[in-house]
Amino acid sequence: MKTMSLCVTVNGESKQWTIAPGDLLLDVLRREGYFGVKRGCEKGECGACTVLVHGKPVNSCLIFAAQVEGGEILTIEGLAQGDTLDPLQEAFLDHGAVQCGFCTPGMILAAKALLDRQPHPTEEQVREALAGNYCRCTGYRKPVEAVLAAAARRKVPTEVAR
Amino acid sequence: MNTTVVGKNLRKVDGFKLVTGGAAFTDDVLLPGMLYGKILPSPYAHARIKRIDTSKAKALPGVHAVLTYKDVPRVPHTTAGQAWPEPSPYDTYLLDSKVRFVGDRVAAVAAESRALAEQALRLIDVDYEVLPAVLDMEAAMDAGAPVIHDEPDSTKIFDREHNIAAHIRREIGNVDDGFREADFIFEREYRTQRQQHCMLEPHVTICWLDGDGRLMIRTSTQVPYHCRRQVAMILQIPVSRVRVIKPRIGGGFGGKQEMLLEDICSALALATRRPVKIEYTREEEFYMARSRHPQILRMKMGVKRDGTVVASHLQVLATTGAYGSHASTVQGNTGSKVLPLYRAPHLRFECDVVYTNTPVAGAFRGYGCPQGFFAQESLADEIAYKLGMDPVEFHRKNAIRLGDVDKLSAQLGEGKEGLPRVIRSCGLPECVKRGAAAIDWDRKRQSLPARAGFVKHGVGMSCTMQGSGIAGIDWAASFLKMNEDGSFFLQVGASDVGAGADTVLAQIAAETLGVSLGKIIVTSGDTDFTPFDTGAYASSTTIISGGAVKKAAEKVRAQVLGVAAKMLAVPVENLACAKDEVFTTTKPRKSVSMAEVALQALYQEKLQIMDGASHYNTDSPPPFCATFAEVAVDTQTGRVRVVHLATAVDPGVAINPMQAEGQVEGAVTQGLGFALSEELMLNHTGWPMNPNFLDYKIFSAKDMPKLTTILVETEEPLGPYGAKSVSEVPINGVAPAIANAIFHAVGVRIRKLPIRPEDMLRALYEQQPELKPEEALVTQ
Ligand code: FES
Ligand code: FES
Numbered sequence: 001m002k003t004m005s006l007c008v009t010v011n012g013e014s015k016q017w018t019i020a021p022g023d024l025l026l027d028v029l030r031r032e033g034y035f036g037v038k039r040g041c042e043k044g045e046c047g048a049c050t051v052l053v054h055g056k057p058v059n060s061c062l063i064f065a066a067q068v069e070g071g072e073i074l075t076i077e078g079l080a081q082g083d084t085l086d087p088l089q090e091a092f093l094d095h096g097a098v099q100c101g102f103c104t105p106g107m108i109l110a111a112k113a114l115l116d117r118q119p120h121p122t123e124e125q126v127r128e129a130l131a132g133n134y135c136r137c138t139g140y141r142k143p144v145e146a147v148l149a150a151a152a153r154r155k156v157p158t159e160v161a162r
Numbered sequence: 163m164n165t166t167v168v169g170k171n172l173r174k175v176d177g178f179k180l181v182t183g184g185a186a187f188t189d190d191v192l193l194p195g196m197l198y199g200k201i202l203p204s205p206y207a208h209a210r211i212k213r214i215d216t217s218k219a220k221a222l223p224g225v226h227a228v229l230t231y232k233d234v235p236r237v238p239h240t241t242a243g244q245a246w247p248e249p250s251p252y253d254t255y256l257l258d259s260k261v262r263f264v265g266d267r268v269a270a271v272a273a274e275s276r277a278l279a280e281q282a283l284r285l286i287d288v289d290y291e292v293l294p295a296v297l298d299m300e301a302a303m304d305a306g307a308p309v310i311h312d313e314p315d316s317t318k319i320f321d322r323e324h325n326i327a328a329h330i331r332r333e334i335g336n337v338d339d340g341f342r343e344a345d346f347i348f349e350r351e352y353r354t355q356r357q358q359h360c361m362l363e364p365h366v367t368i369c370w371l372d373g374d375g376r377l378m379i380r381t382s383t384q385v386p387y388h389c390r391r392q393v394a395m396i397l398q399i400p401v402s403r404v405r406v407i408k409p410r411i412g413g414g415f416g417g418k419q420e421m422l423l424e425d426i427c428s429a430l431a432l433a434t435r436r437p438v439k440i441e442y443t444r445e446e447e448f449y450m451a452r453s454r455h456p457q458i459l460r461m462k463m464g465v466k467r468d469g470t471v472v473a474s475h476l477q478v479l480a481t482t483g484a485y486g487s488h489a490s491t492v493q494g495n496t497g498s499k500v501l502p503l504y505r506a507p508h509l510r511f512e513c514d515v516v517y518t519n520t521p522v523a524g525a526f527r528g529y530g531c532p533q534g535f536f537a538q539e540s541l542a543d544e545i546a547y548k549l550g551m552d553p554v555e556f557h558r559k560n561a562i563r564l565g566d567v568d569k570l571s572a573q574l575g576e577g578k579e580g581l582p583r584v585i586r587s588c589g590l591p592e593c594v595k596r597g598a599a600a601i602d603w604d605r606k607r608q609s610l611p612a613r614a615g616f617v618k619h620g621v622g623m624s625c626t627m628q629g630s631g632i633a634g635i636d637w638a639a640s641f642l643k644m645n646e647d648g649s650f651f652l653q654v655g656a657s658d659v660g661a662g663a664d665t666v667l668a669q670i671a672a673e674t675l676g677v678s679l680g681k682i683i684v685t686s687g688d689t690d691f692t693p694f695d696t697g698a699y700a701s702s703t704t705i706i707s708g709g710a711v712k713k714a715a716e717k718v719r720a721q722v723l724g725v726a727a728k729m730l731a732v733p734v735e736n737l738a739c740a741k742d743e744v745f746t747t748t749k750p751r752k753s754v755s756m757a758e759v760a761l762q763a764l765y766q767e768k769l770q771i772m773d774g775a776s777h778y779n780t781d782s783p784p785p786f787c788a789t790f791a792e793v794a795v796d797t798q799t800g801r802v803r804v805v806h807l808a809t810a811v812d813p814g815v816a817i818n819p820m821q822a823e824g825q826v827e828g829a830v831t832q833g834l835g836f837a838l839s840e841e842l843m844l845n846h847t848g849w850p851m852n853p854n855f856l857d858y859k860i861f862s863a864k865d866m867p868k869l870t871t872i873l874v875e876t877e878e879p880l881g882p883y884g885a886k887s888v889s890e891v892p893i894n895g896v897a898p899a900i901a902n903a904i905f906h907a908v909g910v911r912i913r914k915l916p917i918r919p920e921d922m923l924r925a926l927y928e929q930q931p932e933l934k935p936e937e938a939l940v941t942q
Binding site: 005031033034035037079085092093098100102104105108130131137139 | 174176177181182183185187189192263359360362363415444659662821823824827829830832833854855856860861862863866869871919
């Protein structure tokens with residue numbers, strides 16, 4: 001089988017992996033132990049496989065790993081600082097926004113991308129940002145509440161706020 | 163109630179790993195040498211395998227096993243994850259020489275990669291003798307219809323010649339007399355569709371042999387113990403040689419109350435002696451897993467002039483698809499949990515569950531009740547309207563209440579005679595009151611339809627109930643042992659499928675032992691290390707497994723107090739525990755910490771503080787629910803938008819109110835899909851037409867109406883700390899509340915689900931032809 005090498009930064013660590021040109025980013029990440037990247041449909045329809053590439057939410061089942069060569073990837077594993085959770089993670093727990101938790105990594109990352117560009121979103125904007133992340137457990141009310149609560153709780157670096 | 167842990171909105175005990183992406187789910191492991199299993203699905207709805215040649219597939223390098231019916235034991239069984247002996251027919255085989263629906267198993271392979279496994283499937287050469295198929299449930303019993311289960315060795319089929327998997331007829335009172343007493347009789351037909359669970363984690367199973375050659379099954383299941391028993395039986399190995407491990411589950415909703423991949427994955431692991439994983443793709447999940455039973459319901463009700471219901475008669479035709487998984491029990495519930503909502507003395511339920519060459523139906527949240535309540539609550543609304551009554555008043559007059567005995571349940575147990583149901587707690591009147599207030603019922607009933615314009619608003623409501631565990635059948639055990647730091651290991655067979663059972667059970671243990679939630683470490687759902695539990699279904703976990711936990715914790719608490727009594731030199735009666743310590747209830751106050759007790763027990767008394775308990779109930783207390791919907795119907799496009807959905811539920815005492823609310827909101831969201839958008843469609847050859855999330859539409863965050871969730875807590879004497887159940891009942895009332903609101907908005911009754919824009923528009927034009935655009939306009 002033809003192989004190639006892939007250099008990426010995942011959660012701040014630089015990685016060099018051997019991949020096949022046709023490998024999906026989803027498969028490569030899971031193979032490398034990033035189990036927080038979930039496989040829900042492999043068709044770009046459910047959002048469970050969401051990761052951030054250069055800060056933007058991407059369905060990792062829809063792109064080849066080779067396409068992110070040199071890229072910066074954030075998976076759910078990279079969000080907390082050790083035992084200190086991100087405000088989004090805290091809020092998801094406090095608001096009961098996690099049931100089975102299978103959609104949770106994707107949702108939290110989609111929400112993070114939103115808060116990074118829009119620190120004080122409206123409910124409408126939160127729902128829009130989560131529209132690509134299906135959840136079959138919660139009915140979305142608690143995840144939406146959690147994102148709004150996290151926005152209120154998050155310390156926004158001043159330059160971003162402005 | 164004065165509690166410190168129960169009734170509190172505490173974080174999930176397993177929440178940290180779920181928000182940080184920790185390896186939690188079945189597929190979150192990488193086993194060295196693991197093979198990929200794949201099932202060859204039948205392309206025909208009904209066919210016999212004349213010849214099957216696997217030699218080319220086997221010759222492909224990297225392929226380690228190819229199995230057909232010739233290679234595996236033939237043991238008739240049911241895949242339904244039910245207590246033994248299962249009431250479902252034994253009509254299923256690991257692999258068979260006949261296929262009975264598009265997607266049925268033809269063969270299975272294990273190969274070194276997924277791509278190789280897929281390639282191997284294409285190399286299997288099959289000659290089919292295509293048989294006539296019956297896809298329409300209304301044609302299944304006809305003389306001359308193809309017989310789907312003509313094999314001689316299947317058992318417990320009601321009438322195989324006529325494709326009837328199960329038949330039910332039950333009556334209390336005398337319905338014919340009842341109709342004679344009635345002033346008015348109403349009769350209508352309703353139809354419900356094939357809805358799929360769409361849990362975000364598809365079914366996935368990994369099997370391997372451990373060092374001792376025992377079969378390990380790591381799987382996404384709601385029923386680890388049933389699964390172990392079934393796999394052992396099907397593969398003809400002793401139960402002691404099988405271990406089922408249930409990690410975190412990415413949603414079940416009944417779809418995983420089924421032994422679905424475990425048998426075939428185990429067979430591949432045994433054949434290859436390598437770890438094997440089978441994971442359904444989303445597409446496979448839609449038609450190779452399970453779905454809700456489609457039903458045609460004829461509901462007849464006799465009422466007095468004043469609105470009192472005297473008799474109800476419900477006739478149901480349902481299809482279970484090609485196999486009878488949950489056939490009699492789901493449909494039994496359509497009668498037993500629905501009809502008794504009204505106090506009519508005369509009730510009759512009749513039902514035929516037929517085989518068709520379609521994907522297999524099974525357990526799905528609500529378990530037959532969403533269908534039954536759609537019929538009953540739609541008809542109730544129609545009756546109230548005809549009598550000039552407010553539907554709220556109709557329910558107030560007729561609904562079951564505290565102290566009532568539901569006798570129909572006694573006749574409709576899980577496949578056999580059940581037990582009568584006594585209503586010992588009932589918050590339904592309060593649910594109706596608060597739900598109505600939340601939606602502003604009195605005002606909106608008067609003012610809404612008058613609005614001008616193409617978009618019409620309306621409000622509708624429904625009342626529903628469910629059960630909490632299967633009376634006399636569901637049971638659970640739990641075990642607790644104390645550690646040196648005053649913490650406890652809690653071992654339960656219960657299966658947290660995402661609804662938060664581990665947390666709720668830990669809260670019950672913590673409350674009983676007087677410790678904080680963090681002091682309870684839960685292990686659940688592993689047949690080697692946790693005691694028996696029938697599993698996570700029938701809204702049973704909180705009340706049944708919770709009951710077992712409370713009992714075990716009480717026994718352990720007695721041991722703790724016994725040790726503390728010696729340490730403090732006071733009688734046991736004068737001791738209590740709370741806040742991680744044991745203290746005297748009499749003056750002077752003396753105390754020892756839980757950790758001190760544990761150290762004393764372990765190192766001085768040489769005593770491991772530990773105990774277990776088993777628990778079952780002889781009754782299944784119903785949770786109640788009132789659902790209120792406001793809709794906006796666009797009379798030009800047919801689009802029905804739900805503006806506001808208010809759900810008031812009586813779950814008994816909510817052990818964790820935040821989690822209970824989450825159950826309500828998740829249930830109503832699936833109810834919205836059932837009402838408005840979800841249906842797995844088959845074409846005329848039985849092929850699924852929309853097995854993906856683009857064409858099968860579930861609700862997204864953007865599609866949601868405003869949700870109001872109200873918990874009306876009551877204290878159930880049979881439940882631990884007064885709890886009943888919550889996760890199923892809220893799904894039941896959504897569709898009828900919406901259909902009734904549509905009638906209020908536009909005066910059109912819809913009796914078939916789902917109500918898609920085209921369905922709405924068609925019904926509008928049929929029932930109100932004046933709305934139809936002028937022919938001239940259309941043809942120009
Ligand atoms: S797995 Fe990628 S969108 Fe569903
Ligand atoms: S929490 Fe289960 S899918 Fe969202």
